[in-house]
Amino acid sequence: xxxxxxxxxxxxxxxxxxxxxxxxxxxxxxxxxxxxxxxxxxxxxxxxxxxxxxxxxxxxxxxxxxxxxxxxxxxxxxxxxxxxxxxxxxxxxxxxxxxxxxxxxxxxxxxxxxxxxxxxxxxxxxxxxxxxxxxxxxxxxxxxxxxxxxxxxxxxxxxxxxxxxxxxxxxxxxxxxxxxxxxxxxxxxxxxxxxxxxxxxxxxxxxxxxxxxxxxxxxxxxxxxxxxxxxxxxxxxxxxxxxxxxxxxxxxxxxxxxxxxxxxxxxxxxxxxxxxxxxxxxxxxxxxxxx
Numbered sequence: 001x002x003x004x005x006x007x008x009x010x011x012x013x014x015x016x017x018x019x020x021x022x023x024x025x026x027x028x029x030x031x032x033x034x035x036x037x038x039x040x041x042x043x044x045x046x047x048x049x050x051x052x053x054x055x056x057x058x059x060x061x062x063x064x065x066x067x068x069x070x071x072x073x074x075x076x077x078x079x080x081x082x083x084x085x086x087x088x089x090x091x092x093x094x095x096x097x098x099x100x101x102x103x104x105x106x107x108x109x110x111x112x113x114x115x116x117x118x119x120x121x122x123x124x125x126x127x128x129x130x131x132x133x134x135x136x137x138x139x140x141x142x143x144x145x146x147x148x149x150x151x152x153x154x155x156x157x158x159x160x161x162x163x164x165x166x167x168x169x170x171x172x173x174x175x176x177x178x179x180x181x182x183x184x185x186x187x188x189x190x191x192x193x194x195x196x197x198x199x200x201x202x203x204x205x206x207x208x209x210x211x212x213x214x215x216x217x218x219x220x221x222x223x224x225x226x227x228x229x230x231x232x233x234x235x236x237x238x239x240x241x242x243x244x245x246x247x248x249x250x251x252x253x254x255x256x257x258x259x260x261x262x263x264x265x266x267x268x269x270x271x272x273x274x275x276x277x278x279x280x281x282x283x284x285x286x287x288x289x290x291x
Contacts, residue, residue: 006233007101033234034231035229035232039225040228042226045217045218045222046215046219049068049211054068055217058127070123071198071216071219071220072084073115073116075220075223076227077115078180080108080112081108081147084105084106084109084177085177087101088101088170088173088174089170091166092170092171104231105169107235108231109151113152138192138194139186139192140192157172178229180254184197250285
């Protein structure tokens with residue numbers, strides 16, 4: 001029976017990982033710079049809209065102006081953790097497994113932790129004049145704090161080296177993402193001190209209009225630009241830091257090899273002189289016969 005010969009090898013996960021190693025940034029430098037300047041201009045415009053253009057709330061007064069940064073920070077935390085979950089799922093799927101997705105997951109998770117922390121701080125500043133307290137052990141606040149510490153633990157897990165580090169981190173990211181819908185729907189599932197959703201409520205009927213609505217959505221737009229710019233920057237740092245220990249080890253080995261080669265060259269160059277001196281001390285037979 002004729003034995004079938006193996007066909008050409010198909011590119012696998014290792015090839016895709018090597019390709020990911022050679023991709024140091026997500027965006028081109030020109031486009032990233034444009035996003036950065038646009039994000040800066042958008043934040044400046046948001047400050048003007050939130051502080052001077054949008055009117056104060058009829059009930060909460062000027063304290064309501066914190067909503068224009070508190071709500072966008074919360075939404076961007078959702079987005080960042082959603083990107084982390086999606087990138088982790090793409091890394092776990094063998095067909096799309098690449099180092100790029102692992103870097104994106106880690107970079108987006110760091111930004112999500114920053115936005116979640118900002119959400120908690122701004123919420124406390126908002127709650128003090130409106131609720132009369134900095135903190136309440138209610139469903140929305142507690143589930144948000146749990147979300148913050150879940151992803152802090154995820155980032156700590158990424159610091160543990162090992163051959164299966166990326167895979168276990170991807171699984172942890174997917175498990176942690178379960179808390180995101182719990183945070184969002186907590187005001188619907190339980191009786192909480194926190195107000196219900198203003199825009200994405202069950203009826204999809206926004207309770208905010210006019211200049212206040214425009215300022216809120218513009219804040220989401222500005223924070224999204226900041227997220228995209230910082231994601232690209234953090235991805236670049238992750239790509240630069242990845243494999244740093246291996247590169248340092250290779251450099252140390254190369255330096256030791258060069259030092260050993262120099263010693264061998266020096267020993268080879270000195271060996272004829274040493275041989276001539278030894279013959280002079282022992283006396284060359286040809287020289288003794290000439291005498």
